[in-house]
Amino acid sequence: MPATKRARAPDSSDEEEENRPPSLDSRASSRSPSPELRDDLPADELYKIARFQQKKANKATKALQAAQRKLTDITNEDDTPPKRGRPKKRKVDSGSEDDTKEVKNLAHKFTVMNLLWMRDLKCTFNTDVDEQYDPLARWENWESKVQGQLADLLEILPPKFRGETMHAQWFINTFHVEMGTQRSNIANRVRRCAPEVFNCAATDVLTSESRRDKFRKQIGYVEQPGGKSKYETFKVDLLHKNYNGKFDVDTVFRGDALHLAFAGVTHGPGAVTALKASGQPTQATGKCVSQLWHLTNSTPGSISASGILARWAVSADIELTPRGAQTGIDWQGDLEKYIEYLQNGLNKRKNLFSDSSMQDAMDMLDADEEEEPAEEA
Numbered sequence: 001m002p003a004t005k006r007a008r009a010p011d012s013s014d015e016e017e018e019n020r021p022p023s024l025d026s027r028a029s030s031r032s033p034s035p036e037l038r039d040d041l042p043a044d045e046l047y048k049i050a051r052f053q054q055k056k057a058n059k060a061t062k063a064l065q066a067a068q069r070k071l072t073d074i075t076n077e078d079d080t081p082p083k084r085g086r087p088k089k090r091k092v093d094s095g096s097e098d099d100t101k102e103v104k105n106l107a108h109k110f111t112v113m114n115l116l117w118m119r120d121l122k123c124t125f126n127t128d129v130d131e132q133y134d135p136l137a138r139w140e141n142w143e144s145k146v147q148g149q150l151a152d153l154l155e156i157l158p159p160k161f162r163g164e165t166m167h168a169q170w171f172i173n174t175f176h177v178e179m180g181t182q183r184s185n186i187a188n189r190v191r192r193c194a195p196e197v198f199n200c201a202a203t204d205v206l207t208s209e210s211r212r213d214k215f216r217k218q219i220g221y222v223e224q225p226g227g228k229s230k231y232e233t234f235k236v237d238l239l240h241k242n243y244n245g246k247f248d249v250d251t252v253f254r255g256d257a258l259h260l261a262f263a264g265v266t267h268g269p270g271a272v273t274a275l276k277a278s279g280q281p282t283q284a285t286g287k288c289v290s291q292l293w294h295l296t297n298s299t300p301g302s303i304s305a306s307g308i309l310a311r312w313a314v315s316a317d318i319e320l321t322p323r324g325a326q327t328g329i330d331w332q333g334d335l336e337k338y339i340e341y342l343q344n345g346l347n348k349r350k351n352l353f354s355d356s357s358m359q360d361a362m363d364m365l366d367a368d369e370e371e372e373p374a375e376e377a
Helices: 011-019 022-031 043-079 097-113 121-125 142-156 169-197 208-215 256-267 269-278 300-313 331-347 358-370
Strands: 221-223 229-231
Touching: 097 142, 097 169, 097 300, 121 142, 121 169, 169 256, 169 269, 169 300, 256 269, 256 300, 300 331
Parallel strands: none
Antiparallel strands: 221 229
């Protein structure tokens, strides 16, 4: 009698059987023993056995999938950082668009008319006014210098920006950034005007070396015994009108270079050419900073800034910084000494603006503005 072939379960069951982990398969087998296969079983019994094996395979597959999901969940829990409370929204410290624009304009004006640099700007803005502050003692110590800067600020700030507003971070940051921007702008402008201001070739002011070789004596360079050298603060050729080699109280701060530098800053390069040629600046074609700032007269700060800018424009220094990187000149220190000298002169009621002075240049510029036709709406 020929041997009867064993019935086989469907192919899909075989594949699942092969992929099933041995441990799960063994547990399933121990709980539900498989029916015994015999050669003489009829076809319907063989089919039942195949179905039984299929159910076992399906059950094992589901158990495997559940175990894999659990393992994934555990892994994700380990990698997920602990939940924290919802972060609170930070209060935005900023001014309105109009206020910010106005503060920028005030910072630009302050830089030219009051101080090119401030000592510890942030400290100044956060310092309370000392009612006992004496302007005559402004330069005696650090505290008095800060109070002097604060007094200058309060003089130009409208009431709405005083008090708490000037202590706001957005206000301080805006003022600080815009002072730096203005210094950079006016320094570049004056250096571009240098060939016209100093009646020299453009190549003479093109490089640090060319400026050093041609102009260092005019901006105060002196050689001393022993091979040492330095830059003078007041005994400077271009600060004086008709310099005779010595400091002269009657001619200091009346040098033509200062007038021309100031005209370049407040009215543009075209004004330098016209002022030098005829004593009258060209008529402005649009609004210049002198009009935007409503300037009517020069100040100790603006005269001092003009002296610093004129000297720096033909110095070896590449950038305008408180202390020159190439020359070593303490520009900020010289600025403060100039302001102190001029303020002391005003306090003593000495006429600092006689003859061909900065005030004369300002008067001519103002006269030109009055003749400017009104802008069309």
